[in-house]
Amino acid sequence: xxxxxxxxxxxxxxxxxxxxxxxxxxxxxxxxxxxxxxxxxxxxxxxxxxxxxxxxxxxxxxxxxxxxxxxxxxxxxxxxxxxxxxxxxxxxxxxxxxxxxxxxxxxxxxxxxxxxxxxxxxxxxxxxxxxxxxxxxxxxxxxxxxxxxxxxxxxxxxxxxxxxxxxxxxxxxxxxxxxxxxxxxxxxxxxxxxxxxx
Amino acid sequence: xxxxxxxxxxxxxxxxxxxxxxxxxxxxxxxxxxxxxxxxxxxxxxxxxxxxxxxxxxxxxxxxxxxxxxxxxxxxxxxxxxxxxxxxxxxxxxxxxxxxxxxxxxxxxxxxxxxxxxxxxxxxxxxxxxxxxxxxxxxxxxxxxxxxxxxxxxxxxxxxxxxxxxxxxxxxxxxxxxxxxxxxxxxxxxxxxxxxxxxxxxxxxxxxxxxxxxxxxxxxxxxxxxxxxxxxxxxxxxxxxxxxxxxxxxxxxxxxxxxxxxxxxxxxxxxxxxxxxxxxxxxxxxxxxxxxxxxxxxxxxxxxxxxxxxxxxxxxxxxxxxxxxxxxxxxxxxxxxxxxxxxxxxxxxxxxxxxxxxxxxxxxxxxxxxxxxxxxxxxxxxxxxxxxxxxxxxxxxxxxxxxxxxxxxxxxxxxxxxxxxxxxxxxxxxxxxxxxxxxxxxxxxxxxxxxxxxxxxxxxxxxxxxxxxxxxxxxxxxxxxxxxxxxxxxxxxxxxxxxxxxxxxxxxxxxxxxxxxxxxxxxxxxxxxxxxxxxxxxxxxxxxxxxxxxxxxxxxxxxxxxxxxxxxxxxxxx
Numbered sequence: 107x108x109x110x111x112x113x114x115x116x117x118x119x120x121x122x123x124x125x126x127x128x129x130x131x132x133x134x135x136x137x138x139x140x141x142x143x144x145x146x147x148x149x150x151x152x153x154x155x156x157x158x159x160x161x162x163x164x165x166x167x168x169x170x171x172x173x174x175x176x177x178x179x180x181x182x183x184x185x186x187x188x189x190x191x192x193x194x195x196x197x198x199x200x201x202x203x204x205x206x207x208x209x210x211x212x213x214x215x216x217x218x219x220x221x222x223x224x225x226x227x228x229x230x231x232x233x234x235x236x237x238x239x240x241x242x243x244x245x246x247x248x249x250x251x252x253x254x255x256x257x258x259x260x261x262x263x264x265x266x267x268x269x270x271x272x273x274x275x276x277x278x279x280x281x282x283x284x285x286x287x288x289x290x291x292x293x294x295x296x297x298x299x300x301x302x303x304x
Numbered sequence: 305x306x307x308x309x310x311x312x313x314x315x316x317x318x319x320x321x322x323x324x325x326x327x328x329x330x331x332x333x334x335x336x337x338x339x340x341x342x343x344x345x346x347x348x349x350x351x352x353x354x355x356x357x358x359x360x361x362x363x364x365x366x367x368x369x370x371x372x373x374x375x376x377x378x379x380x381x382x383x384x385x386x387x388x389x390x391x392x393x394x395x396x397x398x399x400x401x402x403x404x405x406x407x408x409x410x411x412x413x414x415x416x417x418x419x420x421x422x423x424x425x426x427x428x429x430x431x432x433x434x435x436x437x438x439x440x441x442x443x444x445x446x447x448x449x450x451x452x453x454x455x456x457x458x459x460x461x462x463x464x465x466x467x468x469x470x471x472x473x474x475x476x477x478x479x480x481x482x483x484x485x486x487x488x489x490x491x492x493x494x495x496x497x498x499x500x501x502x503x504x505x506x507x508x509x510x511x512x513x514x515x516x517x518x519x520x521x522x523x524x525x526x527x528x529x530x531x532x533x534x535x536x537x538x539x540x541x542x543x544x545x546x547x548x549x550x551x552x553x554x555x556x557x558x559x560x561x562x563x564x565x566x567x568x569x570x571x572x573x574x575x576x577x578x579x580x581x582x583x584x585x586x587x588x589x590x591x592x593x594x595x596x597x598x599x600x601x602x603x604x605x606x607x608x609x610x611x612x613x614x615x616x617x618x619x620x621x622x623x624x625x626x627x628x629x630x631x632x633x634x635x636x637x638x639x640x641x642x643x644x645x646x647x648x649x650x651x652x653x654x655x656x657x658x659x660x661x662x663x664x665x666x667x668x669x670x671x672x673x674x675x676x677x678x679x680x681x682x683x684x685x686x687x688x689x690x691x692x693x694x695x696x697x698x699x700x701x702x703x704x705x706x707x708x709x710x711x712x713x714x715x716x717x718x719x720x721x722x723x724x725x726x727x728x729x730x731x732x733x734x735x736x737x738x739x740x741x742x743x744x745x746x747x748x749x750x751x752x753x754x755x756x757x758x759x760x761x762x763x764x765x766x767x768x769x770x771x772x773x774x775x776x777x778x779x780x781x782x783x784x785x786x787x788x789x790x791x792x793x794x795x796x797x798x799x800x801x802x803x804x805x806x807x808x809x810x811x812x813x814x815x816x817x818x819x820x821x822x823x824x825x826x827x828x829x830x831x832x833x834x835x836x837x838x839x840x841x842x843x844x845x846x847x848x849x850x851x852x853x854x855x856x857x858x859x860x861x862x863x864x865x866x867x868x869x870x871x872x873x874x875x876x877x878x
Contacts (some may be wrong), residue, residue, distance in 0.1 A: 169593060173721045189370075196374040205796030234716055241714055259648050260711030263724055268364035276725040277707060285524075286540040288494030292667040298706035298727040302542055302671060303364040303371045304392045 112145055154191030156203055161210045162187055164225050168213070169232075172262050177273055181266045189265040190258070209254045213237075216246065273300045305564040309350065310343070310574050312604055317343040317599045318873070319573070319866075320593055322578050322623065325425025326470065327737035327862045328614035328857050329556030329564070330468070330700055331693060334866035336569040343606055344570060346424035347577040347598060347615075350397075351536075351556040367393050387807055388418045390429050390545040398428050398545070407763045408751055414807035415765040417618060423574060425616070426809065427555040429545045432521040432673065433853040434474045435668040436465050437483040440683045441850035448693050451646070451742035453818045454847045455828030470838075471563075472859065474539075474552040475674070476519030483683035483851070484516075492517045493540075493672050498702035498730050500678070505791040507710045512681045513787075518674035518699065521554035521856075537702070540670035553673070573606065574787035575599055577758045580627040581636055589837045589878075590636075596758040600688075610869050610878060613840035614862070617647075618748060620844045622763050623812040624748050624825075637832035642814050643825050646766050647746045648849045650808035651696075651738035652803040654777040655736045656705025656784035658793035660702060660730035667704060667727060675701040678787070680739075692775040694741065698784060698849045700734035731788050732793055736780040737808070739849050740773055746805075748814055756763040767805045810854050812843035818838025828863040837878045841865045 138159075153159040169181035169190075194203050216236050217225035223235060239245030241259075243252035266272045273279050277300040306606030318340035321331045325649035328344060335342040342638025362372040371393045371398050378386045386392055400419025420426040434592045439458040445451035462485075469488040476489040495503065495517055503515035522538040523530060530536075534560055535551035536683045542555045550560035564570045575598035582605065584591040592607035592671040611619040624643055627636035635643050682695025689695075711721065746768065777800055785798040805811075821833035832838040841862035843854055872878045 171716050173724070174717050176718055176721060191371060193372070196376065197369050197372045198375065237716060241716075252646050256712055260709065263707065263711040264370070267724065268370045269367045270363070273363060273365060280670070281363070281541070284704065285537070285541040286493050286668065286670035286672040288496040288499070288668055288672075290669045290728065292665050295667050295669065295727075297725045299671075300363075300702075302705060 151208060154188065155195040157191050157210065158205065160214075160224070160226070161207065163191060164210050164214055167226055167233060168237065168258075169211075169262055169266075172232055172259060173266050179271055181262055183264060184269045184271060186262055186265040186269075189269075190261050193261065193265065204256060205254055209251065209258060211246070212251060213240065216240070219246075265299070270304055305609065307344075307561070307570040307572050309574055311573065313571065313573070313606060313608075315341065315343075315571075317341050317606065317608035319343070319610050319869075320345065320606055320614045321518065321614055323425060323614035323616065323619065323842070324423050324556055324561070324572070324591060325616060325842075326427045326430070326556070327858045328425065328612075329560030329860050330862040331612045331614050331841060331866055332564040332570055333560040334863050335870070336564040336567040338866070338870050339567075340569060340870065342564070342570050342571060344564075345573045345576045345578060345593060345595065345606065346423050347663065348426075348575065349598075350572070350574045351423040351428070351557060353551070353562070354547075354549040356553050358397065358548060359392075359546040360543065360549060361541070361546070362394055369393060370582045381829070384416055387416050387420060387803075388809065390431070392874060394543070395429065398422065398424075398547075398834060404494070404757060405755065406756055407765055407766075408754065409765050411760055413734060413766055413768050414804040415767045417763075417765065417805055417811075418637070418809045419606065420804065421696050422571070423812060424555055424557040424561070427855075428547060428557060430555075430809075430855060431574040431853070432544060432553050433470070433519050434476075434487070434519050434856040435852035436473070436487060436685070436788075437461075437482050437550070437850045438485050439696055440483055441848065441852070444694065445742070445848050450506070450693060452818050452823055452847050455824075457818055461734075461860050461864065463859070464864040465856065468856065468859040468863055470527075471529070472521050472559060473523045473525040473526065474519050474521050474537070474554075474856070474858075475671075476620040477516065477517055479516045479679075481514060481516075481679055484679045487519060490523060492803060493520070493522075493524070493674055494668075496668050496702045497666045498732060499676050501794075502700075502702070502732065502787075502791045506678065506787055510681075510787075512687065513678055516677050516679065518677050520674035522673050523552050530559075533559060536557065538673065540672060542671035542673045544604055544673055565572065576604075576606075578615065578623050578645065579603070579758065579760055580623060583605075583627065583629045583835070585629065585631055588631075588835065590835055591830040596760070598758075601758060609873060610837045610839065612866070612869075613838070613861075614842050617811045617843040618763060618765070618816055619843055620840050621748055622750070622760070623817060624840075625748075626761060634835070637815075637825050637838060639834050639835045640822055642744075644749055645744045646742040646749045646813040646816055647748055647765070647811060648742055648810075648846070649805040650666050650810045650849055650851070651740055651769060651773045651777060651805075652735055652808055653738075653769070653773075653803055654780040654784065654798065655733070655801060656781065656788055656796065656798035657734075658732045658788040658791075658796040660732050660793050661728050667709060672743070674698050683851075689776075689779055690826075692772045692779065694739040694772070695851055696736045696738035696776055696780050698736050698780070698787070702730055702732045704728065704730050732788060732791075735782045736777065736784065737853075738773060738776045738780065739762060739851050740805070741770060742816075742817060742848060743770060743815055751762060754761075769805065810843070812849055812854055813847035815840055815844035816847050817845040825834070829868045830861055831868070838873075839865050839869055
């Protein structure tokens, strides 16, 4: 069963366990700051609310590796990295936030030990090789890191497909179905429904 | 809306309705349409149908956190309310703010009190499942000896069910089941192909079970009357709890309030938190209602000839408990001493899931606002299971896996991206909804010292699942798994959950009705035994939960009680 977002969040909490982390900067900020994020703006070059500018740049490359530009825009072009920074900052607890920061640090450290250069400068193929190792818990990455990466990857997919382009060009979006038909040929839709996101 | 709002009012109303939710809306409509000058008191703000549905129809990209509520807001305002499935960023403004609504429970017995304190109340948020109780339900307490016999039977409510269904608009089938009487229904929603297969398999393999489409208060064939109120066909968006500008699901705001308002007989007093009812010792009648202003905390009073308590089960009970007088030191109309006792809810603590093989060339179109239902198959004592009394119904739905969770797949780049927008396998989820027995020890009382910001004593709620309910859920886990397997589904998993009472939001019973004033607060007309011009028509008067969602019965009881009260008023008996 594909996990719902609630289960995903619960799963994240379970993965995170009880490890204690120091307060991540900004956790106590006012709620109104939640509206700072402008969907669609490219946050490249800026530091995020949770991630440093370098970490955000790295996450941008990760987004591009997972969902690159094809006949539709890549995740990095829809600022999915900026969405993740914002979403983690406002909707996840401090432990989840710290783990995400640590995961990006570990990716960068992996690149430095392999190439002697930051992940951002590793080049497409080396980046892909490293992320593939991470997803398989190989090449020095642990099973725990693999799981953290899967959660991040789900956030990439979620962040991408809940943009207007993702939700309407890749998925099928029907704001006013006008009624319910229990059985229609899949071919007549041809894609998954966006559905209600809760 | 054409109803006039009032703050101070010297008028003596014919009828005062406390609450604007499911029952308050009905009481107002019925009184107004009979020509009575009516005041509806609402503790929260006004909500304008359509205009104030600020989260309606918004796709995720228009929401700041893609419809997830920011953690800061959840932690600060909704630590209890967030346990409700219906709370999202696009519906949260219809939930009460927990900071303003404190209550206490024993440390070992949490209770989730879900609140919706604004015009329309929980009728805006409800799940819309609508079923009649049967005579097996009304007779259950007498038949097996648990709880007090209901003073009414199905025949007393039948024509009122007809009446409220016709007005509200319920979609469903005439299924011909003795434990779930047929209704006045608009056309049913479709079942999907795996659901039809499930129905066929269950009805073939179990002689005692049926699978029906859920009956829901969504318009599938609106009537002239419904359209005259601005209500049209359900668009199958399944976002009802955000509010619906089509008026396609029944709520106070879409249906009963416009009907009441157009009579010209309705006044609404918003932001009026009822503190207590004012009892006239000489006339032995309720004279009026004392309220605290929601915003500036000033006090005022409204007077009327009859008072209808429609403030929700716990809300109405709290008001009665806090209405103390020389004649009623333990709370108004509480000579029996049962006020506050026998609180019940439904138990949803078992669920199951299966993978459905096949059907990959089939999909659905639209978002159906209901599911399928296996009605209670333990509905009479000769059908009880060995180790528990009463029964449960099983709800469920088949769905096709979509894009959420595609991140669990391995891979990167173009090939990974190519797969994320395709529908996946079919799945089938079920859950139970079990009856809870009435128990004197499941009770609410006024806290001896703690008060809320309006100066009203807080409720202390003690409510626990009994061993009967726990055994029922254990059995339900086994049965749900067996049914999914019987349908040929795969990878079946079933589990117990550990949710506290309250989360069904079907709380009932804490001011029960009965024939004998010594053991009940209200009579079979929802009229207080001890105070003839006081009525209560929300869930607090229930004697048992049955297994069905209660709102339709709230509506029928309310319409019937108003009809009775109006006749009594005309005869000058009250």
